[in-house]
Amino acid sequence: GQNIDQPTEMTATEGAIVQINCTYQTSGFNGLFWYQQHAGEAPTFLSYNVLDGLEEKGRFSSFLSRSKGYSYLLLKELQMKDSASDLCAVRRLNNAGNMLTFGGGTRLMVKP
Amino acid sequence: DSGVTQTPKHLITATGQRVTLRCSPRSGDLSVYWYQQSLDQGLQFLIQYYNGEERAKGNILERFSAQQFPDLHSELNLSSLELGDSALYFCASSPLLPGGMRGYTFGSGTRLTVV
Numbered sequence: 579g580q581n582i583d584q585p586t587e588m589t590a591t592e593g594a595i596v597q598i599n600c601t602y603q604t605s606g607f608n609g610l611f612w613y614q615q616h617a618g619e620a621p622t623f624l625s626y627n628v629l630d631g632l633e634e635k636g637r638f639s640s641f642l643s644r645s646k647g648y649s650y651l652l653l654k655e656l657q658m659k660d661s662a663s664d665l666c667a668v669r670r671l672n673n674a675g676n677m678l679t680f681g682g683g684t685r686l687m688v689k690p
Numbered sequence: 691d692s693g694v695t696q697t698p699k700h701l702i703t704a705t706g707q708r709v710t711l712r713c714s715p716r717s718g719d720l721s722v723y724w725y726q727q728s729l730d731q732g733l734q735f736l737i738q739y740y741n742g743e744e745r746a747k748g749n750i751l752e753r754f755s756a757q758q759f760p761d762l763h764s765e766l767n768l769s770s771l772e773l774g775d776s777a778l779y780f781c782a783s784s785p786l787l788p789g790g791m792r793g794y795t796f797g798s799g800t801r802l803t804v805v
């Protein structure tokens with residue numbers, strides 16, 4: 579089976595930086611994704627890591643350590659529109675193909 | 691527009707009834723996944739289809755069933771509906787094979803309200 583853990587909620591101030599951690603346990607690891615979901619809307623792709631290290635994409639960065647089963651999503655220069663749930667998802671190589679398992683999501687609240 | 695189409699967007703029905711949710715995957719994607727998301731909860735995986743065949747099953751109730759048709763669209767059937775079935779139901783699609791940064795593409799969801 580798989581375990582994916584991330585904090586339930588986080589609060590940060592507009593303009594600040596926030597780091598959302600995700601730990602996972604899985605066999606056949608084949609990539610880690612971060613999705614963002616605004617209330618009542620579909621999740622949208624934010625970032626992807628399959629090798630160790632940092633991937634940067636504008637205000638968003640994501641880090642992966644496969645040996646530690648650990649990832650984080652870093653959001654810089656927070657804006658009010660970043661208030662959303664950020665979902666960590668692990669892809670596992672098995673006979674079901676391209677299969678993602680999602681964590682419970684971290685609800686990020688950005689305050690003025 | 692993500693390329694994944696779900697209909698209807700909203701559905702209100704009474705307890706005990708049966709409904710069908712429809713999903714058309716992104717062009718070229720052969721895999722379809724169904725998820726349930728209750729209020730303020732995470733995404734719960736229900737079932738996966740690939741090219742018409744069931745590939746993986748999650749916590750799907752026996753009252754729920756799904757299928758994927760030759761044109762690759764999928765339907766999720768929910769029967770004997772209960773109040774607790776009220777939720778957002780998302781469909782996602784992907785290429786079958788793993789690899790690369792292409793994960794899932796989600797549809798905009800169907801909001802089901804059981805009264």
